[in-house]
Structure formats: structure tokens, C-alpha cells
Amino acid sequence: MPIRNADEYIQSLRDRKLKVYLFGELVTDPVDHPVIRPSVNAVAETYRLADEQPELATVSSQLSGKRVNRFLHVTENVDDVVMQNRMQRRLGQRTGACFQRCVGMDAINALYSVTFDMDQRGQSSYHRRFRAFVRHMQEENFVIGGAMTDVKGDRSKPPHQQDDPDLFLRVVGRRDGGLVIRGAKAHQTGCINSHWLLVMPTLRLSPADKDYAVSVAVPVDHPGITYIYGRQSCDSRALEGSEIDQGNAGFGGQEAMIVFDDVFVPGEHVFMDGETDFAATLVERFTSYHRRSYVCKTGLGDVIIGAAATIADYNGVSKASHVRDKLVEMAHLNETIYGAGIAASHESKPTAAGNYQCDDLLANVCKHNVTRFPYELARLAQDLAGGLLVTMPSDKDFESSTTGPILRKYLKTTPGVSVDNRRRILRLIENMTLGRNAVGYLTESLHGAGSPQGQRIQIQRLMNIEQKKALAKRLAGIDQAKGANEAAVDE
């Protein structure tokens, strides 16, 4: 029976006997661990949204013939791609955090067309297998995590030349129509709170890297997998027993290293096995979707703008022209990100497999702005917050009968503003600019879906420089017939 709602989702994560390590210890019950729980809640919110705004977060799938969660949907038209962005922004607004489910959605859509293309060339039946896999996920309403980023070892060398061949995930054995894989995937956003993982290669491969060209689906609770949880700024505040000091006690992201220790994958869950020439295609299609998925950060941007506007209210300065101007600048930057992202989705084109792929240039432009603007929004939010943001005593000092009254006396501002509300909003800004969700709002905005230089390389490839030169030469009156390497002018 499929998972029907957020509560059932959370229930589905229990008793899975995962090997999760955090702060040097095996976590027996990840779902209820205070550090981990906010990341479970963030995914749960994707189920909750499906309940509350089904037109936004669910869609009818031709694959299963069911209405499914949009995160499990293979796009069937342009609007489907656009709606992903709307849903992402909404979830960003609801969680103020990374809700971790986009990787799976983008991986599904990338693998859908790449498995099709691989099959076109040869004897393989990856696409049929993959459709069956997705149909199964839809029927169970499962969460899929993606696992792409290898640990990479010495970056100047390809996988097969590494001193330790395991530094990229690879096939170490073949039996019973299936594969045995080994290796580790780093920086995995949302895995312990998923049901299945889609494993994909991380970069362009050459024929010598054949064992590394592997894409498979693996259940999260496979006994061969170890999860080592990454720590985040201020993560341990969740252990202190105070809600306020967490800033956003409800929601957070999750990053872990996933170690595959000779995990067997049956044939039906293998979607690429040795097709090195399709590794780059898969990476590119996935990152193209995923760079545009960073529109989610405009939802977080809405939260931080709202937090900055609220603290300005509480400080009694919201009418000052420089305050309003900073809020406008924040909105302008936030919507600039959104514009390029939603444009990339609107400009989607069908793939050979029939699903829709967003515009790659605009997707890269969107993500590249995401590597810059959230930092400026964070700076402006800190500007509006004032110094108390980083000098405010702990919740326990406010709860103390000795210091509490003193603090409440001296932190009063305008009549009608509650000292507690003021510190709640300050802690939220701290959470998003220095604390736990700063990891998602800032650093992940830089590096997720590829670091800034990755986008610049892709923009360089896609910017069609020869056409641009031809345009300039025509207007300058340069005879292009004479020129050697002058391209024809057309779009």
C-alpha cells in the first residue's frame, strides 16, 4: 500500500536498521534523533504539500496512470517542468531549508531520456527497466535520493588511474545477471530519509573507465551501505533541548557520505553498465535540470526577506528609506534568480524519449546567480538584523530566573513588540546566514549541482560565440566572405 501522507512517510522510515553514524556513534533511531529529525520533517513537507495543494504537488502520470507526487513524475509537457519550479519555491517557503527531494526528481527525468538513448543504439533494455522502476516508485509513493558525487581522490587523474580504484564508485563484480558495486558518494543530500537511491556516475568517462560507467537503483536499507552523517554549523543546538536557539527548529537539510561496500544490484535495477560515452550525457542532463531546480532558493529567499522585514518592524525602523531600499534589493535579486530558472523551464524541449528537458543555458545562468545572490541577501539580512544577531545570550539565559528578567527589561524595544518574538526572528536569520540552514542557503547554493566554475564552462560551451562574432562583423562592415573562420549569421 502506498504511503498516503506525511505521517505514514515518517512511519515508513522507522525500523530500517540503517547503519548511520553521527558524532562517532551508531544512531539506532535516525528518525527521532534531534539532529536528523528536521531533515525528515523537510521531506515530510513534500507529502504534506501534496495533501494541501494537490494541484501544485501532485500530477497525473501516464506511466502508472495514477495521480502521483510531482517529485516522482516524468515530465510530459512544458508545464510539468514549470510546475516543478513553482512547487520548489513553495517548499522553500514552507521549510526555509533544503527539502532534499529534487535530486531524485531530476535524476528520474535525466535517466528517463538517457536510458532511452542508450537503448536506441544497441541491444539494451535499460529504458523499459527504468520505466518499471519509476512505476514501482509511483505506486509506493517512495522518496528517491540521488547519489552522484564521487569522492574523486586526485583530481588530476581519471577514475581508472587513481591509486585506490575505489575513489570512484565502480563495478567490482558481476553475478546472477546483476552487479556488485563498491565506492563512496559524498555530499549526499537526503539519503537516510529516502527509500531508494539512484546511483549515477559523476563525470565524463573514457573507455578505460568502463567499470565506472554504472547507474543503478539500490534500496536505502541495503545492508551493504554505511551512512556517515556530515556535521553542520550549529548542528548540536538541536541537542540542547531549546527550540528558540535553533532558529528554525522544524526543518533542516541532511548531508551524508554513503559508502557502498560490495553491494549487489539485481539486473532489473541496472540502468547503465559500461556505456562510458553516455556518462557525460547523463551528468549534463541531470545537472541541467538540477541547476534550474535551485529556484528552490528563492523560496528560502522569500523567508529571509520576510525575516529581515520583520526584524525591521520589531526594531521600529521599517519606514527608513534605506531599510526599504535594502528589502527591495533583496527582492530584486531573489526574483532575478527566479526569472532565469522559470525561463529555463518554460523553454523546455521534448527529448527523444518524450519527456521534457529544460533550456540548458538558462539553467546554468540561474544556478550561477544562485552562487552569488543568496550571499548578498544574507549580508543585507544581517545588516537589517543589527548586531544583536550575534551577541544575544542563549535561550537558557532567558529562561533563567536570574538573568531572564534582566534581559527582558533591557531588550525591550517598541511597545507591542515581544522580546521573545524578536529573538525568534533573529535566531532564524542566524540560522539562515551562519547556522544550520546557512549550509543549504549559502554553501550548498555555491556547490550543489556543480560549483560556479562548472556553470562558467557550460555557459562558454552554450553561448554560441561564433554567431555573436558574425553579428558584430556584419554591423562593423567586415567582409565575412574573406575571413577564414567566420560563421554564417543565423540563429
Place this chain on the structure above:
Amino acid sequence: MPIRNADEYIQSLRDRKLKVYLFGELVTDPVDHPVIRPSVNAVAETYRLADEQPELATVSSQLSGKRVNRFLHVTENVDDVVMQNRMQRRLGQRTGACFQRCVGMDAINALYSVTFDMDQRGQSSYHRRFRAFVRHMQEENFVIGGAMTDVKGDRSKPPHQQDDPDLFLRVVGRRDGGLVIRGAKAHQTGCINSHWLLVMPTLRLSPADKDYAVSVAVPVDHPGITYIYGRQSCDSRALEGSEIDQGNAGFGGQEAMIVFDDVFVPGEHVFMDGETDFAATLVERFTSYHRRSYVCKTGLGDVIIGAAATIADYNGVSKASHVRDKLVEMAHLNETIYGAGIAASHESKPTAAGNYQCDDLLANVCKHNVTRFPYELARLAQDLAGGLLVTMPSDKDFESSTTGPILRKYLKTTPGVSVDNRRRILRLIENMTLGRNAVGYLTESLHGAGSPQGQRIQIQRLMNIEQKKALAKRLAGIDQAKGANEAAVDE
């Protein structure tokens, strides 16, 4: 018989006995005046594109039942709005200049819905009249110029309180079912090369400004109109008889002050007369379209990127990493503008009248980036150009038998690069960053369709700050029921 092509268009502008003044003199033949001609050519390019890429620059109109130039089309669906942007970028690429026809297109679409809305309220029949007018324009394939920006006098006072009541255009008489208007419109892009002008009010009006709430159509060659041509940087190079030093000898913009000296307008061409409460609506719908129309500047951006890439080739430095990086940055900024603009178009919604209006927030965001990024593109293009950009002797020095050979000897660079091509591309960059089309690419990008502060005010109105505060408060755990002015959270 309608104008069928660029040549017929140019022919249609002759012998109109306009009163055009330039450099203190009456210009008897504006079409062939060297300073004015490039702006005629730019509009002619809109006819040429219709010939060469009809799918891009023409469209079938329900209004006239004909296939019409897209600049005369009332949008019938979202795609129509999007296609305007594609056409605009293409024309920016073809001209490297302002092609001046967007004002009319955006005015048509704004008046279409505003006349409808006015009629809904009362007895007026503006919409029927306006449809008839547009149908006529389509049938003749005319160029429509817009005339909106009043000279404004003392900016701290509304129209009716100005010392001189003519400082905003107004109705000074009524007769024969028509109106007599007087006043001046400043900074009019594309008027002398148009056939008809659509006059519109320039700002929010109060009931006391009744005579200023006027929108009419007037033929460009009405004898009561005087045009005083604005001068532009390097305009007189067109009089020197050298093509190269102009940089872009073919295309340029046109700005003039239009003075209406008691011009009579028959009733059928009156589309607003006294409805002060609709003045702001008209301005807002027009600027919303028009701010997104600044996507045209990405076409100019393509040219300047191409010019910068070409001069890097000619200077033999195109492989240097900092050179490639600057080109990527230029492309990134250019596409960021495009993203927000095309997104605004993709997110269009139908009006009550049935045509489609773009998303106002994204349109403002697009234009606001246009007030910033072209300046940075210009700076980067100058960086790649090198100092010769501003120290290169005149074309006449190159043509001289004394200095020509010296210059050709000493300005040689890499084998295979022509000295003349090098200076052509440098002059194009000069044209776009300091010269004649810098006016269009830079200063008009700042002030056209409203100066930067105008966009900030509009973004402030549209950013939905109360919803954002509510989002933040919810995540911070602030009980919003208690709060006074806390908005409900929903989109």
C-alpha cells in the same frame, strides 16, 4: 495598398513635409539626412525581418483576419507575448541599435485592455474605436510611435498646478466631436520614421488633472506638430562622409521632442478623454510590457560580446583564460537579463479584454537588470578592446597617402588580421560604449520605460512583503494569531 517591404516603407516616409529641426535648421528631407537615416534603416529592418523570417516577425491577427507584422499585433495568447521577445532580441542582433518600434507595439497592447476596461464602467466606446484604429494600421502596415513622456516642469507639482499648464500635454479645446491638444512629449524614440503617434498620459492623475487624461492617435505628418531632433554622442560623424568612423554606419536610434501646437483630433481617434482614474492603469500596463521589451538589449549584448570576442581574436589573445572568463561573464549577465524578460512573457495572463499581459514583477526585474548589466558589459568590452579603442586616428588619416602607410605599418598585429577589420571592430565597440549607440545601449537602458527608481517602487509594491513576513514568522515559531498585522500565509 499596404506597405509591403522595407523599400516601400522608406518610400512611404518621403514627401511628408514634416517640420523637423536638427542643428538649428529645418530638415527638408529627413529620410536621406545622414544623421537621421540610420534610424530609418533600423525601423526598415523590422519590415525586412518580416520578409526573411515571417514565422518570427509576422503573425495572423484575429482583428483584421490578416497576417500582420508582429509589431502591430494584439497578443492573443501567451506565445504571442513570448514571440515579441524573440523578435526583439533578433532585431537587436541585426541592428546593434534601438529599432524604435516597440513603443507602438506595447502601447497598442496596453490601450487595448484599458479602453475595454473604461468602456465596462460607462457609456464610452473607446474599445470599439481602438480596434478599428488598430485594424486600419494592420491593413496599411504602418509604423506606430508612442508618445508618453511629458516634459514635466516642476516635478514636485501635479499637471494642473504647473506655472505653465502646457508642461503636460492637455486638451485645450473641444469641437466637432473631437479634441484640440497642446503640449510637448520629450525623449520620443522613433517618431519621424513612424506614420502614426499614440499619445498617452505620463503619470498617475487626480480628478483636478482631467484635461491631462487624454489618449489619442495622430498622424505623424499633422501640420500642427513640430519635431526637434535630439543630438547624440558622435552624431556628426555621419556628416563626415566616412563609413568606418561611425562604427555602425547602418543603424541608429532616434530621439526627438514632439511639440503639439493645438492639434485637432477627430473623435474616432480619441481613446481616453478625462478618465483620470485610468491614467495610472494605462501607464502601468504600458510600462509593464515595455520594461520586458528591454530584452532587445540582449540582442545588442550579443553584438557587443561578439565584437569583444572578435577584437580578442584580432589582438591574438583569445585563448588567455582571463579573456575567455570575461566573455563568459558578459554572456552570463546578458542571459540573466533575457531570463527575467522571457519569464515575464511566459508568465503572461489574459486581460478582461482578452489580450495577454506579461508578469509585472518579472518585467520590472528584467528592466532593473537592464539598468545595470549593459554598463558592465560595456566596461568588459572596453577592457578586451585595449587602449587603441580611444586613441585610433580618424579614417581620413588611414586614407591619407602620407599617414595611411605609416598607420598600416604600425598597427599590424597577428598575420592574417586586417588592420581595417581591426579598426572596424574597434569603432563598433566605440559606437556601442561611447558613441551613437551607447545612447541606446546604455543611457536609454537606464531611463527608457522608466528610470531605475521607478522599477524599485514597482518591485516594492509587488514583492508581497506581508506574505514573506508571515512565512518567516511561521518558521521562527512566532504565534501569528497574537500579532496584530500578520498576514495569512498563502500564495
Place this chain on the structure above:
Amino acid sequence: MPIRNADEYIQSLRDRKLKVYLFGELVTDPVDHPVIRPSVNAVAETYRLADEQPELATVSSQLSGKRVNRFLHVTENVDDVVMQNRMQRRLGQRTGACFQRCVGMDAINALYSVTFDMDQRGQSSYHRRFRAFVRHMQEENFVIGGAMTDVKGDRSKPPHQQDDPDLFLRVVGRRDGGLVIRGAKAHQTGCINSHWLLVMPTLRLSPADKDYAVSVAVPVDHPGITYIYGRQSCDSRALEGSEIDQGNAGFGGQEAMIVFDDVFVPGEHVFMDGETDFAATLVERFTSYHRRSYVCKTGLGDVIIGAAATIADYNGVSKASHVRDKLVEMAHLNETIYGAGIAASHESKPTAAGNYQCDDLLANVCKHNVTRFPYELARLAQDLAGGLLVTMPSDKDFESSTTGPILRKYLKTTPGVSVDNRRRILRLIENMTLGRNAVGYLTESLHGAGSPQGQRIQIQRLMNIEQKKALAKRLAGIDQAKGANEAAVDE
């Protein structure tokens, strides 16, 4: 006997019976509290530097006739002001943190001239008293903390109109030739690790605020004072017992709220009492020194640039052109801050009292850049760090016999690079961009010595706009004799 070195300094802080509250509890031994100790170490470094580079950190004082720590020195010439900046940068380099002693130094120098000016007007003998106080500090080699920022309550009202009159520190009684003061000072950098506090008013006052115009010296261990320690991002990592996860285990800042509960101050330690018209002067001279003191952040900048360069080495990408370019950009921004700061010091002028005051315009320009550039340096450092910065497991996971070997296997990079060194440098970058010293490097850079808008107001006052207008008018050929309010052109 004076404090002779860092060890004696630390010893001098023990057994003072301060009322320090942290995490809701009274801290009996602040010096050895793991959260507080790094801030003690940072101040100790000022003693250590005096030992190791006496030419930099000590100077011969005319006041006491002794060679004294530069932080206790009243500047006697321009070079003294410049040397403060050199010492500050060096200490920033040595601690990677706020070393908290500048407030006292800048307060000494501001009060030195303001007490002189007050005495010039009337019967007071503040200056003689203040010289005696400073001489005493020099003789004992004490640390002076400054206490300026009031909690401010309702920001739209002056002190005497607040609902609670204690929301600005004020005189509540007078006896025995001394004063009794009450109130709280917020955001106090470096107080618990000081020996004396210099209390100063926080803003421009009117005659009605007479009781608020008070400046006094108070010993840190006065029984009427309560310290409530502010919490900082990741502060509790210091309690975990792991050095590495702290990033910079040695050094940190300190911020506390200081509450004065009817503290008696004898007359000899009163340096302002009711001179409301000098409050703004004191604030301005202090902030002028102190805004330029933010040159210290270029020392932290050196550390973060070094950390970014080191992680690039460890990741094996230090030769990539974009990596080198980012490091250059970081250095350029860092030195731009330094340039304006050291220029402000070089352009110092003598006060009437004989000490030297830096250039106010350049000091504000320096600080204003400090409110921007460290955020960009932090962003670039995170860019070079890579995603592992925020996904790396805890030190305990590395120490664990289960997960440690796995992590060490999979986080290997280039041969010769130690996994532990890699994570040490990543934790340092985390510390400075998200963690504990991000508070000092980023947020304090925004708000310390006045928030950005404060600098803009001061720049507006100092920019001499009328002279600039006159310059422009002269070149434009505008007859300035005719004009009404045209200023004469001269410097």
C-alpha cells in the same frame, strides 16, 4: 607590579568573582571555561606580541615616561596612529579572530582630546583626571574595555523619553563627589577579559538627556556589574572536547551584555558628567578611530586567503587559472580595505589636546568597505573550499575505529596531502565563514563601530558636496555669481 607577559595577564584574570552568566548558569571560573578561553587567549596575544615584536606592539609614552603596550598609548604623532593599524593587522593574522583590545585604545584616544576640550570651556578638570587614569593603566599594564552601545529601547525616542529610563545608561545618584550609574551596554566586545571599563554615551544628546551624558571608568570586577555572555554560532563545539571541529581552537571573540546595577564611581574616575553637547563629539572621535581600526579585518583576510590557497593546494587545483584569479580578487579586496584604513591614519592631524586624530572621511570609507568585502572574501573562500566544507563528518567520526578508516580511505586526494590537514583547513574556513569567528569576521564587520548606514551618513556630511558642485559648474561654464547658493571653489 605591572603585568609583564601573557601568562601573568591570564593569571590576573583569575579569582575576580565576576558575575558572568552563560547558558543560564553562573560561570565560576571564566578564564578556564572552554567557551570563554579563546577570547582570553586572543587578548593574551596582545601581550605576547609586545614581547615578540616590541617595536610593533609597544611604544614609549610621554604620559608615564615608560615603554607601554601600544593599546594603552595616547598617540603622540602621526606614526603612532599608523602603527596601530600595523599592529592590528598583525594581531588579526595571529589570531584569525577579534582580539578585542582596540575599543579601549580608541576610547583612550577619543577621551583624551574630548576631556581636554570640555575643560577648555569651563571649570572642569576631566583631562587631568583622565591623564592620571591612563598613567595608572600604563603602570599596571592593564586591559581596558570600552562600553558604549546602549540597548536603546524604542529607537524613535531620545533617552529621556523612553518608557523605562534605564534603557540608556544614566546617572541615578550623586554622592561623596562621585556618581551612581544604572543601565546596560550591549554587544560589548572584550569585557570579562579586561581589567577596567571605559563607559561612554552612545549618541548625540540634547540638554534634556543630561543624566545620560556620562563617561566613567569602572573596574571590571565591580560587584554591581553583571555580565551575560552572548552566544555565537558553533560556540558549543568548544564543549565537545575536540580541537579540530572548532576550526580555530585557540582564538575567538567575546560579546556580552554588561548590566550596571547602581554602580558607584568615585569622582576621580568621572570624565564626563552632564556635558550633553560633547556626547556627539566623543562618539564621533571614538568611531572615527574605531572605524579605521577595522583594518584588523585585513589580518583575518590574510588568514582566510591563506586558508583558501591551502585548500586549493590540498585539492590539487591551485594552478587552475580561475583559482588563482579568485585568490587575486580576495587579495585585491583585502588590500583595498587596508589602503583606506592606513591612509586615514597617515592623514592624522593633531587635536587641541596634542594627540593625533585620524582622517574621518577615510576612516568611514575604510569601515564601509569592511561591511562589504569580507562577505565576498568569505564567499570566494567557500567557493575554493568545495562542498566538503559543509558535509564533513565530525572529528569523533574520524576518531572512531569503525568510521575513521572508511573516511580516511575515501577522503584521500593528492599524494602527500594529509586527510587531517585537509579537514583542519576546512574547519578553519568554516570557523571564519559560518562558525565562531564568522561572527567577528562578518557580522561584527557589518555592525561594529556603527552599522553601514552610519558610515553613509558620515560620508554625506564629510563629502563637501557644495565644493564639488562649484567645481562642476565652473567647468560647465555656469556663471556662479548669478546663482544663489553657489559655494566658492577652494579646498
Place this chain on the structure above:
Amino acid sequence: MPIRNADEYIQSLRDRKLKVYLFGELVTDPVDHPVIRPSVNAVAETYRLADEQPELATVSSQLSGKRVNRFLHVTENVDDVVMQNRMQRRLGQRTGACFQRCVGMDAINALYSVTFDMDQRGQSSYHRRFRAFVRHMQEENFVIGGAMTDVKGDRSKPPHQQDDPDLFLRVVGRRDGGLVIRGAKAHQTGCINSHWLLVMPTLRLSPADKDYAVSVAVPVDHPGITYIYGRQSCDSRALEGSEIDQGNAGFGGQEAMIVFDDVFVPGEHVFMDGETDFAATLVERFTSYHRRSYVCKTGLGDVIIGAAATIADYNGVSKASHVRDKLVEMAHLNETIYGAGIAASHESKPTAAGNYQCDDLLANVCKHNVTRFPYELARLAQDLAGGLLVTMPSDKDFESSTTGPILRKYLKTTPGVSVDNRRRILRLIENMTLGRNAVGYLTESLHGAGSPQGQRIQIQRLMNIEQKKALAKRLAGIDQAKGANEAAVDE
């Protein structure tokens, strides 16, 4: 008899029979040519300032024992270097243009120490010769132009490998103890209005480039020299006979190509001949001075800020908060440039020869900001100017009896503001952002004294990355003894 004042200076330029070509023709009287005269006026202003503010623009020289113009002075102490910057800013304020005399000043100071160093190594007596030359210049009060930038041909090849060996200036003969030189120097700022030229090599040379390692002094009126005048944006407005449309009719820059056609130089004027290993030293010392000399642009910045503030007054919007904020931003950026520049001068150190050399890192930082901030100041000035900046009709239209009255009627703004003053200030802003002095304020700011990448390379060399890494490692607790290439920590 020396030149005593501005008038005598202008007189001294007449009747020199220079071969100056402009617009394809030989200019018989360059001094009175309308296009050239503003550049003569700009240099004349250096004489005028010496009269009016002798403490600023003159100084007593140990070399000649006379009080000399500061532009001819060899710096004798730190203050001399600082005073250069003060004088430069003042002249920028007085001219709103490049006053062209810094190249000579910086060349004198660079050659002074480099000739000394060359002599230290060998038998040469360059330094004695050079002192005699400078003494002579001081006695006559001449203007010295510098000539450094070769035309460079194929930039991938050193001088001796160019197809045409003349593409770098070189020695083509030796006779009578002197040299014969041939080649061309491009982008020469201020030459026709100078009396002598100091020729210097343009880049690092290898032993094979021996003939290119040449530095000499040549009189401007040497018959073997040809000057081909570079054209600038809007240069021909000076020929129209209207003052207003020029924006700044009084002052402008000058750029020419100087062609040396086998010019003989006697031995006494030879200051380098074959010392290839000193070519880079000379270039570096010169550019170090010269990059900091770009502080002059803050004088132009003062003018453009003043112009922007004035147009805001005239438009009646100077009280709007966004207007004031933009003016503050302009001032902040302008002073940021100044800060780094004057700091470079204040941090000067003596050379072996005894004169003072500025700090190279800060000089590069100053210039690098000059390649960015004036463009932003120009954008902000255009923002405040409004669209009329680029749509205003010509002066002749205002003078016409037909259009003049119409324009004066419709361009009225606030009472008391003259229409003519308004257009004068707009034309000044046009002049500095698009027109003639935009060349100096913008493009020359980019490329003069080396293009941006030149500064980045120099910053990279000077930023002491190894020391910074060591700082970071120490704080991160990385044992540096173990590490291979870890530098010791000290300054």
C-alpha cells in the same frame, strides 16, 4: 629664460613646425586648433596651479637648488610622493580631464633610480647624464612627455621575433657617441603639448632584444618625429563653434601615435642602451608610480559627483533619499580609490639612488579600483541626470529663433533654474560619460598605466601567498614542520 607661467607656456608651443596630422591633414598650428587646444589648456593649468597654489604645485629641488614645478621634481622624501597625489587630485578637479603631465613626472622618478642601479653594476654613467637632463628641464621649466607603449605587433612574440622589427622601438644605428632610433609609440598622452619626450621600453626583454632596451630623451620638435592624432568621441564638436555642446569646452586630453623615423639622439640624452635586464625594472618602477598617479581620477570624480548633485538640484529632486544615497555611493567609491592611492604614497620607501618609491602593492590596488569604480560613478551620474542627457537638441536649436523659444518653454523646471545652466551641466555629464573626457575618465582609467590584468598579475606577485598559507596553517593546527613547502611565519 625659463617658462614663467601658463601664457608663456602656451607661447612656447608655437612655431615649432611639428608634423602633426589630424583628420587626414597636416595641422600647421596645433596650439590654436580647436580640437587640440583643450589639451594644451589642461597642461597650462599645471603652470597656473603653480602660480596660484605654489605650496601644492611647486617644491624646492636639491638637484637644481631651485623651486621647481612639482611635475619636474625628483622626490626627496615621503611627503614629496604624497604631495604629487594631492596636486593630481586638485588638477583633476580644475580640468575635469586628463592633464597629461604625470607620465613625465613618473618617468623622471623611475629613471632616476634605474639609471643609478645600472651604473652601480658597470661602467655606465647614465645617472649623471640623467641628473643633468632633469636639472636642465627644471631650469627651463619644460613639460616632459613619456613615450612607453610600443605598438607591439603580434603579442605572442618578443620584439626581435616580429615579422617587422620596427614594431617595437629600437636602435637602428650608432654614430658620434649617439643612437639612431626607429619605431612608434602608441596611445601617447600629452606629447604635442610637451617640450621633451622620455622614451622607455615597454616590457620585460631578453638578451636577444638588446636593441630594444633603449631609453632616451628627445625634443618634441625633432624633425624625424611624426605625430598622428587620435580621434575621440565627440571630438568634432569643438569644430562646430558652440561652447555648450562640448560640455567641457576648456579642457581635454590628447592621445597620439608618435612615429620615430630614424631619429638621432646624442649620447648625453641616452639613459639606457642595451641593458635588457633593467627593462622590466624600469617598467615596474614607472608603472608603480603611475598606477598610483591615477588618483587624479578622484579629482574628475569630484567633478562628476558635483555635476550629478547639481543636476539633481536643477531637477528638483535633491532631497529624495535615493538621490542622496547615490551621491554618497559615488563619494564612497571615489574616496576608496583615493585611500589606496594616497596610502601607496605614504608608504613610500627610499631607493638606492635616494629618491622615494611608492608601495607597489597598494599602487596596483589603487589602479585596479580605477578600472572599475569610475564606470559605476558614470552610471550613477547618468542615472541622476535623467534621459534628457541623451535627447537634448543641439545648442544651435536653442539659439534658433524658431526652435529656441519652444525649447525654453518646454524645458523649464523649478522656478529659478535656468534652462541654459541645466543643459550646461547635462552636457558636462555627457562629456564625462560618453563624450570627449569619457575617454580619459573611463577608457584611459581602464588601460592607462596597464590594463586590469596587468594589475592582477602584479597583485599576485606581491600578495605573499606563502606567508598567508602559513598563517592559516598555524591557526588550523597544522604542523608545518612536517609539511614540505611551508613558509615560516613572519612579515
